[in-house]
Amino acid sequence: MNSLRKTDLIMLVFGVAxxxxxxGLITGRILNSFWQLNLIILCINIILSVSLNLxxxxxxxxxxxxxxxMAIGAYVSVVLTTNFHWPFLIAxxxxxxxxxxxxxxxxxxxxxxxxxYLAIATLGLGEIIRITIMNIEYVGGxxxxxxxxxxxxxxxxxxxxxxxxxxxxxxxxxTHGRACIAIRENEIAAEAMGxxxxxxxxxxxxxxxxxxxxxxxxxxxxxxxxxPTSFTFMQSFNYLIMVVLGGLGSITGSIAxxxxxxxxxxxxxxxPEFRMIIYALMLILLxxxxxxxxxxxxxxxxxxxxxxxxxxxxx
Amino acid sequence: xxxxxxxxxxxxxxxGLKAVSDFDFYIDNGSLVGLIGPNGAGKTTAFNLxxxxxxxxxxxxxxxxxxxxxxxxxxxxxxxxxxxxQNIRLFSELSVLDNVKIAYHSHVKYGLVEAVLRLGRYxxxxxxxxxxxxxxxxxxxxDDKAQEIAKNLPYGAQRRLxxxxxxxxxxxxxxxxxxxxxxNPQETQELMEMIRWIRKEFGLTILLIEHxxxxxxxxCERIYVLEYGIIIANGTPGExxxxxxxxxxYLGGEA
Numbered sequence: 097m098n099s100l101r102k103t104d105l106i107m108l109v110f111g112v113a114x115x116x117x118x119x120g121l122i123t124g125r126i127l128n129s130f131w132q133l134n135l136i137i138l139c140i141n142i143i144l145s146v147s148l149n150l151x152x153x154x155x156x157x158x159x160x161x162x163x164x165x166m167a168i169g170a171y172v173s174v175v176l177t178t179n180f181h182w183p184f185l186i187a188x189x190x191x192x193x194x195x196x197x198x199x200x201x202x203x204x205x206x207x208x209x210x211x212x213y214l215a216i217a218t219l220g221l222g223e224i225i226r227i228t229i230m231n232i233e234y235v236g237g238x239x240x241x242x243x244x245x246x247x248x249x250x251x252x253x254x255x256x257x258x259x260x261x262x263x264x265x266x267x268x269x270x271t272h273g274r275a276c277i278a279i280r281e282n283e284i285a286a287e288a289m290g291x292x293x294x295x296x297x298x299x300x301x302x303x304x305x306x307x308x309x310x311x312x313x314x315x316x317x318x319x320x321x322x323x324p325t326s327f328t329f330m331q332s333f334n335y336l337i338m339v340v341l342g343g344l345g346s347i348t349g350s351i352a353x354x355x356x357x358x359x360x361x362x363x364x365x366x367x368p369e370f371r372m373i374i375y376a377l378m379l380i381l382l383x384x385x386x387x388x389x390x391x392x393x394x395x396x397x398x399x400x401x402x403x404x405x406x407x408x409x410x411x
Numbered sequence: 412x413x414x415x416x417x418x419x420x421x422x423x424x425x426x427g428l429k430a431v432s433d434f435d436f437y438i439d440n441g442s443l444v445g446l447i448g449p450n451g452a453g454k455t456t457a458f459n460l461x462x463x464x465x466x467x468x469x470x471x472x473x474x475x476x477x478x479x480x481x482x483x484x485x486x487x488x489x490x491x492x493x494x495x496x497q498n499i500r501l502f503s504e505l506s507v508l509d510n511v512k513i514a515y516h517s518h519v520k521y522g523l524v525e526a527v528l529r530l531g532r533y534x535x536x537x538x539x540x541x542x543x544x545x546x547x548x549x550x551x552x553x554d555d556k557a558q559e560i561a562k563n564l565p566y567g568a569q570r571r572l573x574x575x576x577x578x579x580x581x582x583x584x585x586x587x588x589x590x591x592x593x594x595n596p597q598e599t600q601e602l603m604e605m606i607r608w609i610r611k612e613f614g615l616t617i618l619l620i621e622h623x624x625x626x627x628x629x630x631c632e633r634i635y636v637l638e639y640g641i642i643i644a645n646g647t648p649g650e651x652x653x654x655x656x657x658x659x660x661y662l663g664g665e666a
Binding site for chain 1: 462483484489500512513516527528529533534
């Protein structure tokens with residue numbers, strides 16, 4: 097059997113084992129409902145940070161509109177489950193598709209911009225999405241959308257997170273992912289090597305937005321009510337912090353970043369005013385001692401323990 | 412002999428500045444042609460016109476008997492023109508091997524779904540790309556550095572890697588923009604051998620810009636001389652050396 101497939105299998109077995117342990121802790125009531133909710137939020141944050149990393153880290157297009165796409169996915173899926181009684185999974189995927197489609201439409205014109213200009217444009221677009229939702233009476237406007245079925249369980253969140261990791265990891269390790277990375281490294285050279293840079297920038301943006309939509313759907317079904325204030329640009333910054341903390345261009349890093357931010361935030365639930373101070377300190381220390389992020393470009397599967405399973409490949 | 416590349420009356424102006432004017436130019440299939448001229452003569456502009464980075468203000472460029480005017484750079488690469496850059500543009504944070512693998516992009520035969528689910532041709536194609544990339548690296552004596560980060564290579568090795576990467580795109584026509592810039596005489600000598608060898612081995616047509624006259628005169632079969640955007644001479648190295656216009660352009664004065 098192929099060595100890469102073996103690594104996949106090991107990761108899958110590890111993932112399922114982790115799930116069994118955590119689910120055991122939940123059913124055994126060792127984790128109270130606060131920590132249960134935080135585990136679900138962690139899974140959602142991992143989906144968001146990994147999908148943002150595809151845009152910001154791998155393709156090098158600085159986007160600050162992730163919360164906007166999350167909002168699209170959230171609202172599309174809650175309308176479908178609450179008003180039309182669609183099955184949960186189909187509604188989530190529809191939310192993801194809606195966010196992805198919007199990402200595609202927005203990506204076509206905005207990805208002509210570079211660096212800071214793109215960041216400002218996506219920041220603005222995220223806000224436009226939020227304010228538009230706030231003014232649509234059908235979804236409750238500023239008061240929020242109510243009576244959402246409480247569908248998101250730890251099982252849903254965990255396995256959708258695994259699926260996201262699997263898909264994005266495979267994407268970046270293919271010729272398509274290499275095309276995106278080439279754009280980050282040197283756009284002119286990438287184009288000269290036969291890569292359609294516009295196509296791949298828009299593709300990365302669409303896929304990233306789509307997964308943000310799925311995460312938004314999961315997030316919305318955690319609570320009985322959602323409202324537009326959950327999707328401000330401060331949320332986009334939160335996901336950006338996770339990505340930068342873990343390392344732009346490392347999936348393992350994004351998981352670690354999501355883990356750190358989620359639990360610092362949960363641990364400080366009683367002192368919310370300290371959160372931003374701690375985030376700021378974390379980032380300052382990071383920039384001093386490890387500017388490439390906790391993991392840089394390195395993945396957990398690059399470590400020696402995995403090369404043992406990998407046959408002849410040097411690393 | 413058939414003409415692989417033909418430019419007719421190509422001009423490029425930037426505002427009031429005519430960078431290249433009425434450029435008539437052809438390259439025979441399988442030949443090795445040089446493009447020389449003083450600084451600012453428009454050599455790199457000519458390269459950028461051929462590779463689609465700039466669009467000509469006027470005139471037509473044909474490659475393999477089809478017009479390539481209006482195509483994007485990546486489309487031109489896919490049709491069979493690859494290039495290197497005067498100021499090296501490697502994917503500097505990536506490994507040497509990944510630099511070459513990326514250039515195989517247009518020749519990888521699996522789709523997005525196959526890539527994401529790792530089905531069908533994915534593993535076979537990835538293996539093929541890796542093997543062929545390693546082969547290219549061996550030719551350029553970079554195989555022992557395959558896992559090194561490209562920016563950590565010595566200068567000469569970076570130049571070689573750029574040529575290896577361009578070859579991975581499997582071109583018919585290879586454009587080399589000052590391949591010997593910054594090399595010492597010994598490295599230049601090795602580069603000459605290398606260019607001769609890859610041309611034979613890969614059946615390539617090569618167009619190169621170079622300031623190192625020993626290299627240009629040593630390997631080119633035909634040379635174009637450009638001055639102020641105008642071609643002032645065209646011929647074999649022997650003819651170019653004796654051409655009074657060329658001597659005037661390089662040495663100045665009334666020759």
